[in-house]
Amino acid sequence: MASEIHMPVPECLIENINGRLVVNPVTAKILSAIRQPVVVVAIVGLCRTGKSYLMNKLAGKKKGFSVGSTVQSHTKGxxxxxxxxxKKPDLTLVLLDTEGLGDVEKGDNQNDSWIFALVVLLSSTFVYNSIGTINQPAMDQLYYVTELTDRIRAKSSPDKYEVxxxxxxxxxxxxxxxTLRDFSLEVEADGQPITADEYLENSLKLKQGNDKxxxxxNEPRLCIRKFFPEKKCFIFGxxxxFNYLISLEQLQEEDLNPKFREQVADFCCYxxxxxxxxxxxxGITVNGPRLKSLVQTYVDAISSGDLPCMENAVLALAETENLAAVQxxxxxxxxxxxxxxxxxTETLQELLDLHRASEKEAIEVFMKNSFKDEDQVFQKKLADKLEAKRDDFCKQNMKASSDYCMALIQDIFHPLYEDVKKGTFSKPGGYYLFIKKMKExxxxxxxxxxxGVQKEETLRTYLDSKENTADTLLQTDQLLTEKEKEIEVERIKSEAAEAANKMLEEMQKKNQQMMQEKEASYQEHMKQLTEKREMERAQLIADQERVIALKLQEQRRLLQEGFKKESMKLHEEIEALKRRLGICNFL
Structure with a gap:
C-alpha cells in the first residue's frame, strides 16, 4: 500500500556513471513494494532552471531533490x-527529477538524448522546464524531441498496417x-491578453518555406505537436x-512574490x-513492479547499444507478470x-463441484493479473496445472475413502471372522447363520x-478376499442337501455378476463425469478469455479512436495554417489508423 512507502528523501534510480546509464538496484527495489497504480511525473530541462524546486513543491516538501545554487549541476542521472x-489514495505518486540537459561538464549530448527518451517512456506526465519566453533558442534547446523516433522503437518488427x-x-x-520560469513579459497576442495554453499553441505555429x-x-515545433497532442503550459514570474537562485529552498514563503506562490500552487494543483x-x-495499468521492469528493460537495451522497444518491454513484462499470474x-x-x-467426499460429483467453483475463481484471478498472453501460453499452463490438481484431489479422495472404509470394515467384520475361527458356524445350519450375520x-x-467414493469397491474387495470362508461353510454344512448347495452357489454367482455390472456402471458414470468436467473446464476458460478479449478490444478501439481524434485536430490546424504537405502526411497516418481500427472492429 502507498501508506507503507517510506522514502524520506529522493534516491538515485538511474545513475549516470561516466556517461553510462545504470539502474540502481537498491532504489529500483523500492518500486517492487508498490502494488498500487503509479502516477509518474518527470521533469527535464536545462541545468539550473529550477526543476528540482518544482518537484519538491509537488512532493509537498521544502527540501528533497537537490536545488543547485552554483554553476555546477547537482542532479546526475x-x-x-x-x-x-x-489527492488520490488509490494511487502512488512517483516523481522523477533528471540531470540538467546541456551540462558543460558532460560534453555529451547523446547522454542527454537518452535521459530525455527514458523519461518520456516512463512518465505519465512529462514536464519540460525552461527559462524565459518560448523563442527559437528555447526551441533549439528542445531538439531532443526531434530525435525520439531515432531513440525509441514502437514495435520489434513492423506489420503491413504499420503506422x-x-x-x-x-x-x-x-x-x-x-513550465516557463522567470517570465517577465505580458502574455498577449495582437494586444489582447491570452492564456498560457494559447501562448504555447501560438509559439508552436509553423512557418512557410523550404529553406534550411x-x-x-519548424522541426521541433512539428514534433511536439505530433508526439504530444495533449499539452499544457504554466508561466512563472x-x-x-533579489538573487533567489543562491538559496531558493532556504527562502521562507513570505519572502517569495505572492504572484509566484500563486503560480506554483496552480501548477501543483493541476x-x-x-x-x-x-x-x-x-490500457494496462502500471504499478511499482511493472515500472521497475520497464526501467530495467529500457536501460538494458540502451546499455547493449540497442534502441528501447516498447513492444519488447511490454512482452518482457508480460512474461514475468503472466508467470506470476499463474502462481x-x-x-x-x-x-x-x-x-x-x-x-x-460422499460422491465424485461433490468433489468436482468444489473443484469447478474454485477453478472458476482461479481463472478470474489469472485474467485479472495477466496481459498479452500471446497464443494463451500461460492460460494453457494454468489449465494443465488445474487439471493436474483436480486429478490429484480425485486420487486423494479415493485413497481417503479407501483408508476410511477399510478401517471401518475391519472394525465391523473382524469379530465375525474371529467367530468363524472359533468354530461358531461349523455346525449344521451354520452357513445360514453366517449369511444372516453377514447381512446384518x-x-x-x-x-x-x-x-466416500470407494465404499462399495472397498467392501467388495474385502469380501472377495474372504470368499473361501463362505464356500467352506456352505460345503461343510450337513443340514443342507446337495441341491440346496447348488442353488446357493448359483445365487452367489448371480450376486457377484450383478455386483460386477454395478461396478462397471459406476466406473462408466465416473468416466462420464470426468469428461463432462473437462468440457466444463474448457468452456469456462473460453468464456473468461472471450470476456477479457472483448474488454481489451474495447480498450484498444478506444485508444485508437482517441489517437485518431487528436490527429484529426492537428490535421485541421495544419490545414488552416496552410501546410498541405504536412496535413497530407497526417491524413495518411489517420487512414492507416482507421484501417487498423477496422481490423479491431472486425475481430
Missing amino acids: IWMWCMPHP QDSANFVSFFPEFVW KTKNF YPAN ILSHSKAKTLSG KAIAHYDQQMGQKLKLP LKDKYHQVPRK
Missing part, C-alpha cells in the same frame, strides 16, 4: 521520490507540460526581488489533479480447496455416512 498521492512516424507513440506518450532555416524552425496513472498500450491463480485455488474440501453387518456398514 534520474532521481526518484515515491510517496502516497496527496509511420508519431502515430505509434501517441497512444502511450505522456501529457506534455511546459525554416525547416530548423520571478520568485523574489499536476496532482490531472495526472493519470501510467498505462501501457491496451497467484494456483495459490488461490489451493486456498479455496483447502478451506472447502473435506476428504473423503453389511447393513451396519452401509448405514455409516460419508464413506
Whole structure:
C-alpha cells in the first residue's frame, strides 16, 4: 500500500556513471513494494532552471531533490521520490527529477538524448522546464524531441498496417507540460491578453518555406505537436526581488512574490489533479513492479547499444507478470480447496463441484493479473496445472475413502471372522447363520455416512478376499442337501455378476463425469478469455479512436495554417489508423 512507502528523501534510480546509464538496484527495489497504480511525473530541462524546486513543491516538501545554487549541476542521472498521492489514495505518486540537459561538464549530448527518451517512456506526465519566453533558442534547446523516433522503437518488427512516424507513440506518450520560469513579459497576442495554453499553441505555429532555416524552425515545433497532442503550459514570474537562485529552498514563503506562490500552487494543483496513472498500450495499468521492469528493460537495451522497444518491454513484462499470474491463480485455488474440501467426499460429483467453483475463481484471478498472453501460453499452463490438481484431489479422495472404509470394515467384520475361527458356524445350519450375520453387518456398514467414493469397491474387495470362508461353510454344512448347495452357489454367482455390472456402471458414470468436467473446464476458460478479449478490444478501439481524434485536430490546424504537405502526411497516418481500427472492429 502507498501508506507503507517510506522514502524520506529522493534516491538515485538511474545513475549516470561516466556517461553510462545504470539502474540502481537498491532504489529500483523500492518500486517492487508498490502494488498500487503509479502516477509518474518527470521533469527535464536545462541545468539550473529550477526543476528540482518544482518537484519538491509537488512532493509537498521544502527540501528533497537537490536545488543547485552554483554553476555546477547537482542532479546526475534520474532521481526518484515515491510517496502516497496527496489527492488520490488509490494511487502512488512517483516523481522523477533528471540531470540538467546541456551540462558543460558532460560534453555529451547523446547522454542527454537518452535521459530525455527514458523519461518520456516512463512518465505519465512529462514536464519540460525552461527559462524565459518560448523563442527559437528555447526551441533549439528542445531538439531532443526531434530525435525520439531515432531513440525509441514502437514495435520489434513492423506489420503491413504499420503506422509511420508519431502515430505509434501517441497512444502511450505522456501529457506534455511546459513550465516557463522567470517570465517577465505580458502574455498577449495582437494586444489582447491570452492564456498560457494559447501562448504555447501560438509559439508552436509553423512557418512557410523550404529553406534550411525554416525547416530548423519548424522541426521541433512539428514534433511536439505530433508526439504530444495533449499539452499544457504554466508561466512563472520571478520568485523574489533579489538573487533567489543562491538559496531558493532556504527562502521562507513570505519572502517569495505572492504572484509566484500563486503560480506554483496552480501548477501543483493541476499536476496532482490531472495526472493519470501510467498505462501501457491496451490500457494496462502500471504499478511499482511493472515500472521497475520497464526501467530495467529500457536501460538494458540502451546499455547493449540497442534502441528501447516498447513492444519488447511490454512482452518482457508480460512474461514475468503472466508467470506470476499463474502462481497467484494456483495459490488461490489451493486456498479455496483447502478451506472447502473435506476428504473423503460422499460422491465424485461433490468433489468436482468444489473443484469447478474454485477453478472458476482461479481463472478470474489469472485474467485479472495477466496481459498479452500471446497464443494463451500461460492460460494453457494454468489449465494443465488445474487439471493436474483436480486429478490429484480425485486420487486423494479415493485413497481417503479407501483408508476410511477399510478401517471401518475391519472394525465391523473382524469379530465375525474371529467367530468363524472359533468354530461358531461349523455346525449344521451354520452357513445360514453366517449369511444372516453377514447381512446384518453389511447393513451396519452401509448405514455409516460419508464413506466416500470407494465404499462399495472397498467392501467388495474385502469380501472377495474372504470368499473361501463362505464356500467352506456352505460345503461343510450337513443340514443342507446337495441341491440346496447348488442353488446357493448359483445365487452367489448371480450376486457377484450383478455386483460386477454395478461396478462397471459406476466406473462408466465416473468416466462420464470426468469428461463432462473437462468440457466444463474448457468452456469456462473460453468464456473468461472471450470476456477479457472483448474488454481489451474495447480498450484498444478506444485508444485508437482517441489517437485518431487528436490527429484529426492537428490535421485541421495544419490545414488552416496552410501546410498541405504536412496535413497530407497526417491524413495518411489517420487512414492507416482507421484501417487498423477496422481490423479491431472486425475481430
